[in-house]
Amino acid sequence: MRILIVEDEAPLLAQLRDFFAAKGYAVDAAANAREGQYLGEEYPVDVAIVDLGLPDISGLELIRRWRAAGRDFPILILTARGRWQEKVEGLEAGADDYLVKPFHFEEVWARINALIRRAAGQARPQVKHGPITLDTAAQTVTRDGEPVALTAFEYKVLEYLMLHPGKVVSKAELTEHLYDQDFERDSNVLEVFVGRLRRKLDPDGTLQPIETLRGRGYRWTLAERR
Structure with a gap:
């Protein structure tokens, strides 16, 4: 953010x-x-x-x-x-x-x-989408109650996507909201982060929580769980 x-x-x-x-x-x-x-x-x-x-x-x-x-x-x-x-x-x-x-x-x-x-329309610190829960206060992520180990930048990417579910988020938008002005921005680095997130959140490929839209960006696909 x-x-x-x-x-x-x-x-x-x-x-x-x-x-x-x-x-x-x-x-x-x-x-x-x-x-x-x-x-x-x-x-x-x-x-x-x-x-x-x-x-x-x-x-x-x-x-x-x-x-x-x-x-x-x-x-x-x-x-x-x-x-x-x-x-x-x-x-x-x-x-x-x-x-x-x-x-x-x-x-x-x-x-x-x-x-x-x-x-972002969230009243609670815990943002729950399907089996994935992001705790914005503790800055932790779990799937089905099991902790998911993320790096600081992986967490930042996930947090932004989960707070904007269903929205197409371009690579430019992500970098502008996540990196300081003087940070050397590289879209390939962002692709690496997203790839890691997919593997960590969805190792068996059943959820597919992050959709790639060619030439447009990424979209978080899971619905909020009340």
Whole structure:
């Protein structure tokens, strides 16, 4: 998943960037609202973290501009302002959640995961499709209750596909949502990841959960299990 962090406190921005990168996110970072606005409008962001007290334009105005431009990715506000009126203003501007500083990084991560799940129509951390269960909180995968060992990138590919079931996802879309801007993108590497996923999730070839559409991309074929 691709996360955009807009925060003017350099140490905190670096800490958030490193924290989410370690969790497997592709991270874009901006130290002011104007740079954040550009990144949010030009790149395929899945979720954003925004500080309200930015030096050039307020975080509230930044959120309003994104929404006016049709950008509908979920937004978590981080701020030192704790008055309920400011929380209401943030939510009415178009934010989806609000967290007051100081905070625990694990709570930020939990809220970000919840926002991504809700944006994909998932209320629970466990996404179940057929015999395959993906736990977005624990970042684990099981088939029929048995753990499936995945690398970090294999998990990221699977998570994106399972959160967009039935959708044709191009290789370009996958790389844009999974890799940082400066990552050397190679479609052959992506094909290797998908091949490994097929072998690990469907060793006997009975499920065929990932369909390849020549010239178009991939599609997750299993239906959600309630």
